[in-house]
Amino acid sequence: MSTLNHQTIRKAIRERIESGEWLPGATIPGEVDLAAEYGCSRTTVNRAMQNLADDGLIERKRRAGTRVKEIPTRQTTFKIPIVRHEIEASGASYRPHILERETIKAPNHIAARLHLKKDAKLFHLVTAHLGDGRVHAVEDRWVNLSAAPDIIKAPLNEISANEWLIRKVPYSSGDVIFSASAAAAREAEAFETKIGSALFTIDRTTWLDDVYITTMTLRYRPGYNLQSRL
Amino acid sequence: MSTLNHQTIRKAIRERIESGEWLPGATIPGEVDLAAEYGCSRTTVNRAMQNLADDGLIERKRRAGTRVKEIPTRQTTFKIPIVRHEIEASGASYRPHILERETIKAPNHIAARLHLKKDAKLFHLVTAHLGDGRVHAVEDRWVNLSAAPDIIKAPLNEISANEWLIRKVPYSSGDVIFSASAAAAREAEAFETKIGSALFTIDRTTWLDDVYITTMTLRYRPGYNLQSRL
């Protein structure tokens, strides 16, 4: 038998859908039939189909069978960039530069984001991420000191708070929000642009189980974009 | 035996990593050992591990085994929104409003994006997407008329060009670019804001095999954001 792996079958079925053989909304043959047609086990077909479902191309329901989606869920996976990697990938040398650093009581909106009482002590850090001396992004970060007290002693001139946190409080989960925001005075100065310029912005809050660790806003230099394949 | 599915094992292993039992860079036990430990078949462990690898938490190599990633690849999947769905999800009623419509020779930068000769005829459409009469987003789209000639006859006052295209030229692949851009006069007027306001922007080009179909820029009203779980 030739090479009939699940990827081959996945591709074959994808092409049959794209060619119009099975139109949007149509029910496609069951796993048993497809297995017979392709001469492989149902397990293999099942795997191929589950992948296609993950891709958003088909919908599967027990008893009802598998259908081609009316409107395919276009989705795309973005790797959340690590600023140092972005900068180094362009050939420049990375350096974090601390613009502001303090330990204070949480402002209300930050306390809310981190699910803390409003008088909790937080570590506040504003960092410019430099690539060959030019500002690539400005990061405004708040860290929950009960979750990561040692950050006060971290050498944040050498390693960014982000990477330090990854090592100390690894593998938390989190929220990400992509948006556009206007440059405030601080960003305008850092990026050598005008106040109000459009900046690509990522907000990120991370936690481990029910302990909220950190929230930050990352504003990129004008012209920055995130690219992906659909 | 209790319920030991691949998801349970996936979760268990994830927790062992997050707890620090296996540190970043460490090699974790082979599939055979884990299968023995959890009392299930290797197939099941394999599936759990492949999922964790997809999540970017571990790295797997034949012969070398499975390691915890030094810096986990944080990645997140965004569903590319269909504007009509976004609007209707908020309870408003959707209506596309055509601002501009023409059939002309492609400007150079658009021809380049679509890999066409610069004198190719293109369909150009600017649409305001309305939710209860308010502009939610402005779409600037170019369609390759040799790929989708019938779009000229489509009832674009009722169905958006996007959804029409999905039906007629389904399941193409594409590029997506997220960025921030400044409102030009047209957007400023549509959104009742000032020229230069920061707008969240999605650029998208789609094709089927080697035929480029359409490219568009979608600018969202000020304050819009895209959210996801990390």
Place this chain on the structure above:
DNA sequence: CAGTGGTCTAGACCACGTG
């Protein structure tokens, strides 16, 4: 309640890349 997808198992062979 019956048919479909979801999952598990035990065993097998293969492909890759490290040591």
Place this chain on the structure above:
DNA sequence: ACGTGGTCTAGACCACTGG
């Protein structure tokens, strides 16, 4: 060379849900 992950198979049972 050989140990690890990648995959396939055949068969089985289960869970969900539509008719």
